[in-house]
Amino acid sequence: MLYHSEVLTVLKVVVIGIEGEINMGFIVRLCKNFDVDELAIVNPQIDPWSEEVRRFAAKGVDYLYSSRVKVYNTLDDALKNVSISACTSGVVSIEGIDILRRAIELDEFVNIAVRYDDVAIVFGRESVGLTRDEIAKCDLLVHIAANPEYPILNLSHAIGIVLYALYKAFKKSSVLDKIDKASEEQLHILDRYIDELATIVSSNEFQKELFTISLKRLFRRTLLSRSEVGLLITFIRRIYSKIKKEESTA
Structure with missing residues (x-):
C-alpha cells in the first residue's frame, strides 16, 4: 500500500487480455518492486502461473502466489470499488476531436491520483491495446510521453514507468531513506x-x-x-x- 499525507492509498494494476508469458513475469516482478496492492488480470490469453511466467518473475515469484494476484472475467468486475481509474494508450487525439482519446500526461494523472484512496491503472493487450469500450469504462486516459515517431511502449515497460511515478508521488519508502544522513x-x-x-x-x-x-x-x-x-x-x-x-x- 502507498502512503501520502497520512492517507493510505490502495493501488491496483489492471491488465486486460495479456498475451505474453514473458511480459506477465516482468509485470509480476514490477508489482513486487513497487508494492502494488493488487494485480488484476482480466481475461488472460496465457496461464498467469506458467513455468515461463515464474521464471521471468524472478524473485518476485512469491508475489505471484500471494492473494494480490486475481483473475477477473470483465473489466467492470476488476474496477469495482475503485475511486478513480485511468487507462493508458500510445494512440491519442492530438487535436482533441476524438474526445474519448483526449489524454492527459502521466505527471498530471499522478497529481490527481494522490487525492484518492483507491486507484486503478488499466493496461491493454500487447497486440492491439485497449478497445474504445474499455477506454470508455475508465475515468481518465493517460499518455506516457515518448518519441512521437514511435510512442508505443512495451507493456511491461509502460507499467514500470507508471508505477515508478506513482511510487515517488506517494512518498513510498526508499532504500535511500536508510542512509545515515549528515547532521x-x-x-x-x-x-x-x-x-x-x-x-x-x-x-x-x-x-x-x-x-x-x-x-x-x-x-x-x-x-x-x-x-x-x-x-x-x-x-x-x-x-x-x-x-x-x-x-x-x-
Missing part, C-alpha cells in the same frame, strides 16, 4: 572549511562569495551521508593546510 552540525563545519579555503584561494571578495555560495548550495542539494561529509571536511582541511604551508615557506 546540520557537520554541514556547518563543512561550510566553515569552505569559507577558509575560499579566503586563501581568492583575494577578490566577489569571487570568493561566488565560490562559497556555489559549493554550499551544491552540498545542500546533494544527499550526503555522515561519512561523505567527514571525508569532504578532511579533504578540504588538507588542501587548506597544504596551501598555508606552501605560503609560509615561500
Whole structure:
C-alpha cells in the first residue's frame, strides 16, 4: 500500500487480455518492486502461473502466489470499488476531436491520483491495446510521453514507468531513506572549511562569495551521508593546510 499525507492509498494494476508469458513475469516482478496492492488480470490469453511466467518473475515469484494476484472475467468486475481509474494508450487525439482519446500526461494523472484512496491503472493487450469500450469504462486516459515517431511502449515497460511515478508521488519508502544522513552540525563545519579555503584561494571578495555560495548550495542539494561529509571536511582541511604551508615557506 502507498502512503501520502497520512492517507493510505490502495493501488491496483489492471491488465486486460495479456498475451505474453514473458511480459506477465516482468509485470509480476514490477508489482513486487513497487508494492502494488493488487494485480488484476482480466481475461488472460496465457496461464498467469506458467513455468515461463515464474521464471521471468524472478524473485518476485512469491508475489505471484500471494492473494494480490486475481483473475477477473470483465473489466467492470476488476474496477469495482475503485475511486478513480485511468487507462493508458500510445494512440491519442492530438487535436482533441476524438474526445474519448483526449489524454492527459502521466505527471498530471499522478497529481490527481494522490487525492484518492483507491486507484486503478488499466493496461491493454500487447497486440492491439485497449478497445474504445474499455477506454470508455475508465475515468481518465493517460499518455506516457515518448518519441512521437514511435510512442508505443512495451507493456511491461509502460507499467514500470507508471508505477515508478506513482511510487515517488506517494512518498513510498526508499532504500535511500536508510542512509545515515549528515547532521546540520557537520554541514556547518563543512561550510566553515569552505569559507577558509575560499579566503586563501581568492583575494577578490566577489569571487570568493561566488565560490562559497556555489559549493554550499551544491552540498545542500546533494544527499550526503555522515561519512561523505567527514571525508569532504578532511579533504578540504588538507588542501587548506597544504596551501598555508606552501605560503609560509615561500
